Amino acid sequence: MTAKKQNVFETLSAINVNDHTNEKGGLIKDADITSCRFGMLLVDSRNYVFKDVRWNCLCDCGNSSIISIYRLVSGTFTQSCGCLKAIVTSAKNKKHGMFGTKEYSSYHRMKDRCFDKKNKDYKNYGARGITICDRWLNSFENFYADMGNKPTPKHSIDRIDNDGNYEPSNCRWASNIQQARNKRNNRKITINGVTKIISEWADVYGINGSTIRQRINLGWSEVDAVTKPVIFAGVSR
Numbered sequence: 001m002t003a004k005k006q007n008v009f010e011t012l013s014a015i016n017v018n019d020h021t022n023e024k025g026g027l028i029k030d031a032d033i034t035s036c037r038f039g040m041l042l043v044d045s046r047n048y049v050f051k052d053v054r055w056n057c058l059c060d061c062g063n064s065s066i067i068s069i070y071r072l073v074s075g076t077f078t079q080s081c082g083c084l085k086a087i088v089t090s091a092k093n094k095k096h097g098m099f100g101t102k103e104y105s106s107y108h109r110m111k112d113r114c115f116d117k118k119n120k121d122y123k124n125y126g127a128r129g130i131t132i133c134d135r136w137l138n139s140f141e142n143f144y145a146d147m148g149n150k151p152t153p154k155h156s157i158d159r160i161d162n163d164g165n166y167e168p169s170n171c172r173w174a175s176n177i178q179q180a181r182n183k184r185n186n187r188k189i190t191i192n193g194v195t196k197i198i199s200e201w202a203d204v205y206g207i208n209g210s211t212i213r214q215r216i217n218l219g220w221s222e223v224d225a226v227t228k229p230v231i232f233a234g235v236s237r
């Protein structure tokens with residue numbers, strides 16, 4: 001590297017990325033960056049085909065790439081021909097080999113529901129205090145070891161107790177139909193300060209759980225639905 005180019009490189013590192021000038025007020029587009037290195041990219045020569053200033057770069061992986069000087073020195077720095085991102089992705093993938101699978105996407109959607117305030121479902125999860133156990137939080141491998149394969153694409157993570165967290169003892173794969181049934185059956189009703197799910201109240205009052213649910217669907221209050229005796233053909237029991 002010549003002294004002049006070394007100097008250019010030092011000057012480039014002090015570039016003001018907003019006005020595209022270097023510290024001496026020179027324009028980036030006038031800089032000669034031949035032989036400069038940016039991450040895996042070695043600048044080979046200027047490319048005159050494009051109107052803006054682009055440079056022919058050689059990537060350490062063997063590919064060549066034409067990259068604008070602005071991409072090289074400002075904003076989101078370009079560090080490779082694109083292979084670097086692929087390497088990072090494949091390293092992630094190699095770890096568990098599940099990148100992009102339905103289990104992997106379920107895992108990440110679960111995290112988004114609990115922690116991403118911009119997620120449309122956050123209000124029903126993270127905002128309600130639903131969280132993810134430590135064992136699963138930072139390990140897809142642990143999650144997958146506990147949950148196993150998703151039986152079909154229509155299955156999703158079901159929390160057995162709707163107010164409970166994402167953790168091995170409270171989770172299973174369930175179809176949408178199973179989940180809807182589970183939510184109905186798990187509806188909690190409080191009577192005189194005691195809270196039980198419908199099937200438990202059904203046992204206490206000797207009434208069918210389905211009767212309680214039907215009554216609620218008909219608009220009865222929860223307490224009436226549980227406590228009012230069932231009347232058969234006008235005969236009260």
Ligand SMILES: [Zn+2]
Pocket residue numbers: 040059060061062063080081082083084
């Ligand atoms: Zn490359």
